[in-house]
Structures are given as structure tokens and as C-alpha cells.
Amino acid sequence: MFDLHRLRLLRELKHRGTLAAVAAALSYSPSTVSQQLSQLEKEAGVRLLEPVGRGVRLTAQAEILVAHTEAVLERLERAEADIAASLTELTGTVRVAAFQTAALALVPPALSVLREAHPALRVSVTQMEPETALPGLQTRDFDLVVAEEYPGNPNPRPAGVEEEDLLDDPVRLAVPDGAEAPAAPTAALRAQAGRPWVLEPAGTAARHWAMTLCRAAGFEPDVRFETADLLIHLRLVERGHAVALLPDLVWNGQDPTVALRRLPRGQNARRIFTVVRRGGSGHPAVRACRRALRQAAATLTASGYAPPG
Structure with missing residues (x-):
């Protein structure tokens, strides 16, 4: 019989990549993690880790164990859900990750709904971009992630997840007052070819989409400012320092x-x-968090939050 705790350590190693990362995430020492995985090898009777440079990687047999561990953990999570559903009052903690603009516009009204309907429920919220939050969902750092996806740039999806739409959020070209910006969409973009731009950091889905958009309009944007903080994007446009793409x-x-x-x-x-x-x-x-977020999104959309035009 395999020890579930040790199986979870092996699973964590697969998703987090290093013994040090597993130890940091679970508040163990690396030596303790290594000892537990050595014990799991004895239980399995096969080699589970092999050295690669200064680190280790999972063997084919370890990958088999991890796949079965995922199924066991999913079943245990379903059991936890069934027990919670049998109670008359919703309690405990639900951990949410949301990117910046969702954390500003959707999460606060959703929290108000949850506080009114389920006062004993503790909701923990972390502002985090989907590229980081989605892997955290798989490692059980979060229970729910509010994510975004730009046209033609789908995010990598962890296995064993379920998605539910909230809304489609228009994105617009934002230019300083007085800057040339024709009404026609492609012409408006081309008119910004010689201006400084602020975009999200390289490697993000938003940046890839923005670069593709500008290149399709026939120019390479002069990216002088990089930040994931869209409020900084806005401030730079307000002061006339840059052009941006704002949702x-x-x-x-x-x-x-x-x-x-x-x-x-x-x-x-x-x-x-x-x-x-x-x-x-x-x-x-x-389920309660999802309902509250849907309600927040519906209320925002009904209020006509989008600027005219």
C-alpha cells in the first residue's frame, strides 16, 4: 500500500519541478522531501527519480504513479465536496486568484454577494496573472482562477480543469488627447506607428496578441514601457507618454x-x-463563488460599463 502523503510529494515534484520548490511550497526542508521520496521508491520497488544535471526528473514509473495520484486526489476532492454539500451552513476557506482588472471590477462585488449569502465562508483572494495562476490551480494553491484569453492566443490549460464564461470584455486603442487617431480601426492603429507604446511584459498572452495586432496593421510598435499593471498603462496615456490597449x-x-x-x-x-x-x-x-462572480459580471454588463463607441 502506497503512502498518500508521499505520493502527493511526488506529484508536487512533477508540477513544481525541483525538490527546493516542493519544500518551499509545503514548508519542509529539501532533505525531508528527498527522504520521503526515497521511502516511496522502497514502497514502489522501482526507481522513481533520476539525476539530470543538478536536479532530478521523474522516471516513466513515477509518471504512472503520479497519474494514479491525480485520480485519487480528484476522488478525494469530490468526497470533500459531497460532505460540504451535506452541511446546512457554508464554511471553510476558498482560495481565489484573479488578474488585476478582474480583481478591481468583479471580485469586490462578488465578495459582497458572498458575505451576504454565506457569512461564515472565508474567501482568500490573490492578484495573479493567468499564466502563473493556472499552474497554481493544478498544484492546489488555488480553488478558483479568474482568467483572461485574448483573440487567437489561448492560454495553456492544465489537465483536469473546467471553464465557465463570465463575459467578453472589449479592448480599445487608448491614445493621449490630441493625438491623431482616425475612426477606422486599422487606420487608427497605423497612425500610432511612430509613437511610444506601453504593453504588458514579453512572454504574456496579452503582449503576444498586441504585437500580432500591430504587425497585422503593418508596423512594429515602439515598446518603451513594460508592465502588467494596466493602471500604469492608463497613467502613461493620460500624461501623453504612450499609446496603450486598454480593456x-x-x-x-x-x-x-x-x-x-x-x-x-x-x-x-x-x-x-x-x-x-x-x-x-x-x-x-x-459553486457559490462562481455564482457570485456571474452575478457581478451580469450586473456590470447591465450597467453599461463599456465606454460608448
């Missing part, structure tokens, strides 16, 4: 403070959705 959630019902132009059809909105583990999707706390 409507940035305004959160407020009047725009910069000139906005529509983007070409098919490239003018990002998809916002929630992601949960398949085994945990039936947990009452996760």
Missing part, C-alpha cells in the same frame, strides 16, 4: 479619461472566464 474593465463604470478607438473586428475583445479543478467544481464554496 473596458479598467473604467469600471467611470467615464474614460483618454481618447479611445475601436480595434479591428475579431480582435477587439478578450474572453474572461473562471477555471476550477474537475474534482472541486462541485464543492458548494466553489
